[in-house]
Amino acid sequence: MARVGLTADRLVLAAADLADEVGFENVTLSALARRFGVKDASLYSHVRNLHELRTRVALLAGGEMIDRIATAVAGRAGKDALAAFADAYREYALERPGRYAATQIRIDQTLVAESPAFRRTAEITYGMLRAYGLDEPDITDAVRLLRSTFHGYCALESTDAFGAPRDVHTSWTRTIDALHVLLEHWPRSAP
Amino acid sequence: MARVGLTADRLVLAAADLADEVGFENVTLSALARRFGVKDASLYSHVRNLHELRTRVALLAGGEMIDRIATAVAGRAGKDALAAFADAYREYALERPGRYAATQIRIDQTLVAESPAFRRTAEITYGMLRAYGLDEPDITDAVRLLRSTFHGYCALESTDAFGAPRDVHTSWTRTIDALHVLLEHWPRSAP
């Protein structure tokens, strides 16, 4: 019985690739085992269950995504930074649909808090908005708006939810322009 | 063998209720059959398969949602209309999480195009933005931004993705304020 050399990390990576190919919700332990040429049960030595596998894919994707975003934003500020952030975000979502879908699942908040990727995301986003002159609590509200818009746009675009003939990339560029204007005119909360 | 009186519509309604209780992804034909006290196979006379059931739940939810929004927006304009739209949207999403999750699945575009609910949604949204003085192609871009933000916010909120201690409802109100400002300062595309 030759050993294939499974490890948890290889499984998670393969699961992420599989997700990009067939959709995150179609990632099954059976399909993953098939891909490695082993039996389903063999995977349970490396991963507790399907839920843990999905969670780990989500954390992997979150890390990859913030790496790309950090690289894109590095050395920029203002609208440049905003556009770089947004484009890196959207490109990852469109390029790796299965991984991106993974980032949308509900994850145990303690796991999220422990994840360096999520802390880094927060730092980068807050830093970007501080450059727009925002402070608490406005900054948190603005972060939530940006996240919502980016996430919503990519989720809708990747499920073909935009019906109108207008080019989707153009709308995205205009959306970033609009968000930039918005951040400059942000209505401050009453002191 | 007493008949329970199943129909496709009753199944879809029950599936939607089930989704709100246990989550959309946990809606199974078995669970639905159990709820009616019949065997799984009996459902196949009314619904082709699980996929069709899910699609019909999505269309049901889309219709219910736009009804609420239409009622809320009726007779309002400007920021009033925007806030009414947004609040109706979010309240539906939070009140009926399973149904709302259903609206996020990928649906055959021909089905969507045929659905009166989606046409009505488009009419209401475009009407609301025309009141802000927007025209094509800006209006389509703005519609996409609004949809994205509403959808993204509710999707993130309903999966507990907002970690910061800041109150989620307050952020929502501020987000609407910000979007109102944005629509008033919308950067027109070059003619």
Add this chain to the structure above:
DNA sequence: GCCTTTGCCTAAATATCCTAGGCAACCCGG
């Protein structure tokens, strides 16, 4: 009251998740 329709059934094939227990390949100390 018959007869068509159809609602719900049983039976069975396939797929997935997961547990329990076993053997053999690997890795290391002697």
Add this chain to the structure above:
DNA sequence: CCGGGTTGCCTAGGATATTTAGGCAAAGGC
């Protein structure tokens, strides 16, 4: 180099879910 522990992958098997095929009986129209 070899004996022993670790562990990678196995078989076997239970539980649940999707789906098809074919059958009986209840409802409803004539």
